[in-house]
Amino acid sequence: MPTEPATPHPDAPGAGTDLPTHYDHCFACGDQAESGLRMRTSVDEGPTVRSRFHVSEAHQGAPGLAHGGLLACAFDEALGMVVGNLLRVPAVTGKLETDFRRPVPVGSTLYIVARLDGIAGRKIYASADGHLDAEDGPVAVSARALFVKVAFEHFSTHGDPDAIEKLTATAIANNRKWDINP
Numbered sequence: 001m002p003t004e005p006a007t008p009h010p011d012a013p014g015a016g017t018d019l020p021t022h023y024d025h026c027f028a029c030g031d032q033a034e035s036g037l038r039m040r041t042s043v044d045e046g047p048t049v050r051s052r053f054h055v056s057e058a059h060q061g062a063p064g065l066a067h068g069g070l071l072a073c074a075f076d077e078a079l080g081m082v083v084g085n086l087l088r089v090p091a092v093t094g095k096l097e098t099d100f101r102r103p104v105p106v107g108s109t110l111y112i113v114a115r116l117d118g119i120a121g122r123k124i125y126a127s128a129d130g131h132l133d134a135e136d137g138p139v140a141v142s143a144r145a146l147f148v149k150v151a152f153e154h155f156s157t158h159g160d161p162d163a164i165e166k167l168t169a170t171a172i173a174n175n176r177k178w179d180i181n182p
């Protein structure tokens with residue numbers, strides 16, 4: 001199947017919109033996740049979002065440096081946010097590739113810009129760059145991902161159905177519509 005450009009959903013939030021956390025207990029963006037990454041994300045021009053991750057002592061691998069797995073988590077979140085919020089379809093990460101190009105010290109902030117690259121049937125391609133300490137800082141980490149569209153039931157069948165029901169109710173109450181079922 002040919003890869004086509006990824007066009008944002010007509011109801012997708014516009015540039016400048018600060019996006020809400022998608023789940024309070026999400027390790028990457030939730031306020032309830034102890035030692036979580038507490039990431040914040042907003043929509044930018046193009047099919048892109050911008051996310052910020054402040055690296056704390058709780059995120060270390062080597063002394064004074066961010067753990068690579070947590071950096072991958074931050075990219076999974078930013079990429080998931082660009083897919084979920086701009087395309088408005090339920091999707092899960094099938095593949096995530098990261099390039100660690102510079103060390104990311106504790107106390108630094110990673111400014112991640114994530115973009116939609118294309119769609120081929122259920123497959124959604126996205127990529128991201130993480131700039132160190134400034135929007136135009138040097139790229140410390142970059143990533144590419146394949147997301148796969150799933151039926152909404154993926155989350156209720158394999159995850160916590162009660163939590164999913166509450167999430168859905170909140171999304172409807174906030175007029176956040178989702179295109180479900182691939």
Ligand SMILES: CCCCC/C=C\C/C=C\C/C=C\C/C=C\CCCC(=O)SCCNC(=O)CCNC(=O)[C@H](O)C(C)(C)COP(=O)(O)OP(=O)(O)OC[C@H]1O[C@@H](n2cnc3c(N)ncnc32)[C@H](O)[C@@H]1OP(=O)(O)O
Nearest residue numbers: 022076077080081084085090092093094095123148150155
């Ligand atoms: C997290 C959301 C909470 C719920 C909210 C609901 C809505 C969402 C709303 C907003 C979301 C906003 C933000 C989200 C932020 C962060 C998101 C984090 C996302 C994650 O962190 S999520 C956890 C990790 N993730 C998994 O837990 C996936 C486990 N996995 C599976 O559940 C299956 O594995 C699945 C479904 C992936 C595929 O299974 P399947 O049976 O449905 O489909 P199939 O295997 O046929 O694949 C179809 C086509 O994708 C190709 N394909 C698949 N996998 C590939 C790979 N790895 N490499 C290369 N190609 C691959 C095939 O080759 C085929 O391609 P082709 O059609 O060309 O043959």
